[in-house]
Amino acid sequence: MIYQLLDRLDQKFHFEQAQAHCDIPCGIYDPSAAQIAALTVVRMMDLMAQLASGEDKDNVTFHNSMERYVAVKEEHAEKVKNEIRVIWGDYFKKDKHPNVDDLVFRIMQLGSKARQTADRDAGLALVDAVNEFAEVFWGTKDVKIKKAKAPYAPGLEMVYPDL
Amino acid sequence: MIYQLLDRLDQKFHFEQAQAHCDIPCGIYDPSAAQIAALTVVRMMDLMAQLASGEDKDNVTFHNSMERYVAVKEEHAEKVKNEIRVIWGDYFKKDKHPNVDDLVFRIMQLGSKARQTADRDAGLALVDAVNEFAEVFWGTKDVKIKKAKAPYAPGLEMVYPDL
Amino acid sequence: MIYQLLDRLDQKFHFEQAQAHCDIPCGIYDPSAAQIAALTVVRMMDLMAQLASGEDKDNVTFHNSMERYVAVKEEHAEKVKNEIRVIWGDYFKKDKHPNVDDLVFRIMQLGSKARQTADRDAGLALVDAVNEFAEVFWGTKDVKIKKAKAPYAPGLEMVYPDL
Amino acid sequence: MIYQLLDRLDQKFHFEQAQAHCDIPCGIYDPSAAQIAALTVVRMMDLMAQLASGEDKDNVTFHNSMERYVAVKEEHAEKVKNEIRVIWGDYFKKDKHPNVDDLVFRIMQLGSKARQTADRDAGLALVDAVNEFAEVFWGTKDVKIKKAKAPYAPGLEMVYPDL
Amino acid sequence: MIYQLLDRLDQKFHFEQAQAHCDIPCGIYDPSAAQIAALTVVRMMDLMAQLASGEDKDNVTFHNSMERYVAVKEEHAEKVKNEIRVIWGDYFKKDKHPNVDDLVFRIMQLGSKARQTADRDAGLALVDAVNEFAEVFWGTKDVKIKKAKAPYAPGLEMVYPDL
């Protein structure tokens, strides 16, 4: 059966499945969703600033766009917090990564701050912290990382696994 | 204006609004939702055990009930984790409650375990940990707590604010 | 088995489980979620009024905060309506509580009004009606109630079970 | 402006917009979503019965299908309850339709029963009650109704507006 | 058994169940949800224009209403896109309806445009395209269609199955 073959491949390639800690357990954890969400937060902040720098702020179009940007920013800042919480609570082994609690708590607070403000620096701090988490995460799986600019605006430097 | 009156009442009664840390910031945090959700997890485990102890396990009714219990258990275990995460990330001041990280991490893991199994002890451990969190939480607001049986099955002893 | 022990405790302590009427049936109904949501509606109205009383209403921060308050108010007014509907439809025995229909209908309309306006009186009326529902609810379970100020802003007087 | 033209058309064609009662207020209420959802509940019951009448009930395919049917049944029974609640709470004028409370309460209970069981009669009773609601609803708008078989399985007779 | 009777009725009335292509497969597809959602998009645009034509645009009520209209517009434009995608991907047989891809793609783009703007013409174009889809859909089931004004604002002419 195909599954048994897969099982052997699993053993051969030593996937770290973290069975004891994950939720299904499915072993598929990836910080990329949180990283893209953090980028989206900064992107919305940029679009908000661009819109607010225009002249007419009383028309329907202004309100339509502004509200959509705020709503998307909210959604993605919340997504960052949720994705990181899941990986933290389901994947990490507490005793091996003593400092991950502090990093996760910092991400929670930065995520809240990025919701409360439209301040780009708050967004950048969130992206940095999530990248730091990605680096720690891939380190636990012995996957090397590299840094590269994201292939879309705001084009910030991100941490990627070097596969 | 009514709001200003409220504002004065706020000042008079010294609500701890934790403005610097919460998400809106709205100041309305309450662990009761997480506590009820944890009780619901145990209740579903009990209903699953009761159903499985019956004789006929192949009919439509069995599958209908079992799947609903599992789905409700999943939903409420996830709710526990999410509610606790929000209070932790938005309300707590890190420097004042150094051990809250460990408790929150434990709740995350117990929440996952309560999803992975139908073992009542896992559910009870989740309820205990969430009660412990409630006690710490109300302590930060100088609200006394009391312990009483929940007024619905499974009727476990819970931590309540003594208002 | 633990479940059977629980079952006996159930019988001993006479939990009113309303098996014929609830949805799973799980027997865990609690109006506290609706009450906290109603409080949150008033809290958002207060924050909206506070924000609108400021001077600068054209900047990004104003729009960011205002939209978040409105969205949270929407969400919690809807939550009030949904939580009350579930308890009404799944728990109450029609013949025993002939006036509960009127109260529930009133809550539905007050919930809608609290979404349509930012008028604090509409919010307060919603809180009152939900407290009235809580009093009726706990009465059906022969649980005494008490009144106390909520331990967070806006600090309104709420109905609590006296456990 | 186009809107003003629309406004005049509104007045000319006497749309009953029920502005004082609806939620946005938007005036767009239609029981068809609840009716289709109720049909879907019956359809799932039929598929569950068909699946359970097969021989092999232990393989992965059986569990995959059964769980999907139950989940879709849950979702649509809940949708019935929610859609009806919204029209009831936001559109109906209490004083003019004194019996609508009883009908709505009955739908809530039938919706719950349709979730708790896989009994087709429970599903049919739900469809009947929702059709009865549709008839009352269109009556309030002076829109004639007609009865016709739904153009998809389970092909039950439904109430439609005769436009 | 009731199901077998149903099965025969199915065969007799030649329901086109499209079993090979639909998702459960349940056979219950209906474009009416997408049509009502498209109407709602236009309705919100009208309410936004009406609100913006007023004088006071700085008070809390203005922001409360505007944000709710935008949020409802977003939700329903997204609903149009999702409902159409499901029918397209689960019901249509590719080889028999070569042009449906173009129509669906057009609806996706019109749905996005209706989110990005408050321009009524964009909303009307979305309604037209969704009606065109409804006409194609009912044609595949050999159900005749008729055109009639929707029984609620904005009262646009819609495609209905002639049952």
Next chain:
Amino acid sequence: MIYQLLDRLDQKFHFEQAQAHCDIPCGIYDPSAAQIAALTVVRMMDLMAQLASGEDKDNVTFHNSMERYVAVKEEHAEKVKNEIRVIWGDYFKKDKHPNVDDLVFRIMQLGSKARQTADRDAGLALVDAVNEFAEVFWGTKDVKIKKAKAPYAPGLEMVYPDL
């Protein structure tokens, strides 16, 4: 202002923002979420097969696990379809990619099939089609791709941007 600096960087690095076609428009499209979701579908199929190959299929643990696998498979197959639909409808310029419609329609059908069955080949076909979509997508942005095994089970070969 920081935004203007960003704007210049945007121009300098020629981000293809596809402003005319995307939804916010935000320009952040990435097929990785769909790819991870497709992998998760296969992973659930493997876990289902593994569970079903065990001996005891009547206990609570079996049902608890099986239902969670099916629910996660459903969720992620749906996520594949939704993510691909968004990129297709909001990013792609129809005239430049005439064959993308066929690929997207194929993914919709494979996504449905992956929900209807637990057949691993259906899951693998979904992963392949989504990888093909990723290759087309990155091609439109002139980003080179590479192929590498995913760093988690089921460890299939995936298409990644070569950043």
